[in-house]
Amino acid sequence: MNGPLAERPPGEWIVEDGIGETRAALIEGERIVEARILVHGTLTAGTVLEARLVTRLPERDQGVVAWDGGEALLAPLPRAVTEGATLLVEITRPALPEPGKPKRARARPAVRSAEPGPAPALAETLDGMVRTAPPQGPDLLEDAGWSELLEEAATGRVAFADGWLTISPTPAMTLIDVDGECEPERLAVSGAAAAARATRRLDIGGSIGIDLPTVDDRRVRLTAAAAIDEALAQPFERTAVNGFGFVQIVRRRSRLSLPEAYAEDAVAAHARALVRKAERSRGRGERVLTAHPHVVARIERAGWVAEIERRVGATLALRGDGGLAISAGHVQARFQ
Template identity: 60%
Template sequence: MPEWFIEHGIGETRAALIDGDTILEARILPDGELIAGTILRARLIARMLERGQGIVAWSGGEALVAPLPTGVTQGAETLVEITRPAISEPGKPKRPRARPARPDAREGDAAADLPAGTILRHTDTDRFEAAGWSELLEEAATGHATFSSGALDIALTPAMTLIDIDGTLSPAALTVAGATAAANAIRRLDLTGSIGIDLPGTDKATRTAAAEAINAILPQPFERTGVNGFGFVQIVRPRRRRSLPEIYAMDGALAHARALLRRAERSPGIGERILTAAPAVTGEIESRPAWIEELARRTGTAVVLRADPMLAISAGHVQARHA
């Protein structure tokens, strides 16, 4: 039976719904991540009456609030609830979105964004890796995933996340197999918001079968269109946090740094741990001494960082002084 497992890692918390040796769903919550449902006390710094919106600010950032809080003048403080985290696009930073908080809301409240599950320590059996965690992160970083009869290419665009299907099966068979694989990837990579899947165009019965395959895999809540004659279907899922591909697209070096720390705290051997990675990755770790201290505490040994400009950002590795 599928079971949720939780890891409180260095710099992030991870959750995975694992069934045997397969990750069905996954979430990554970087420390300090702003998620939907968080209640903040903020100051209304701008009113856009023609749009019924405003901008609120607090010590950690700004958000677009809609509708305007009733009876709150510009410059006054008010409680707001985050409805969508900040998800930037290349060259186009976006503020989080918020709404006026409920009358009974309290500052600091936050909706639970982690399922109930078994907490795993770094000394426990690595259930995540046994179920393909590293492969999952590679899919998130590259936007490329394979399935038994084809491949998915996942692209983040300003309008939506797009999934393209490719394979060697007949159009009808690939439509259903591709819809199944895409729905599994949506769950596994925590894709939310507006998602478009481009399937081979084929007959109505096959398009209906593809839609039913999506319905059978994706948990509620979500909405979708039918598969049109061109093979396109749009899915909308509530956006509470950044997806795994968005985390890697927005903060690639930082995401790879946290993944390297995860490998380091589970590395075998004796003596200091030597973490070798691209300068951008080691720089992220060096700028956070608390991470290095926590890794040293968990491994019980010293930590050495080595920057290698010849390494790709994803090619960091860990070695113990004595294997």
């Protein structure tokens, strides 16, 4: 590939401060190997705030803290803080969506020197080379497959050389099912590696279950486990691949994975993706954004139109089309 992507050294994070979200992708060679999306206005790991200890759960070394607009499970539980007292806490994970009632956010007591404030910017949390990309100029993320990445997150389907993965977020864990038409021994090894790569690429954390083909040969199961270790960056823990082809991985979880973000609110996720296309649209004159009415309504309600117009230097017209899927929106400039 020619152009800016080919000239960039491997292993560089590209960060975009978009409308409604901040995006980051680690690009090695010409492909995104890891991605993160932080939605603006949501509780983020690293936020420090003052909260009130509502309930002590000493037998679990935990407590429940609350503040105006939220609550979290606090661990470890400070011995000297009584119920009703206030303390500074640091958010370690936002609330997680679940049918019925979402899981509480998680927090820990803030260090003594901490002061209330927002989480560090996404770019400050990344290791290695980091470059901030403006909305104008070459689309470095798209050149590396950003749209493909979002399609994988939205559909939960990831293709690889020997088959495909089906990724399903559940309340207990994220399940990754490996399917294909080659011999089970080969699929077990290649599928394990593909599942590990997808775990990193789609920012999947917490408990992850990978269902590989059943293989009797213990040496093949060991090779599949080794493929996971090679493809997935530390830190993580995993079990052995059992006789039924199942292996469990546990990774640190400080935010929603990309598949979880689409599962929680697909309309909002597709709306933000379409807004990105609008702010990067090329051409002259008015932009016309056409999408499913639910997507259009979300963009209007979020108040993003004025910021899009400021970034592209042109007016934006929104048009709803009930015949479009929520993922099928598009943006057109009046003059190309």
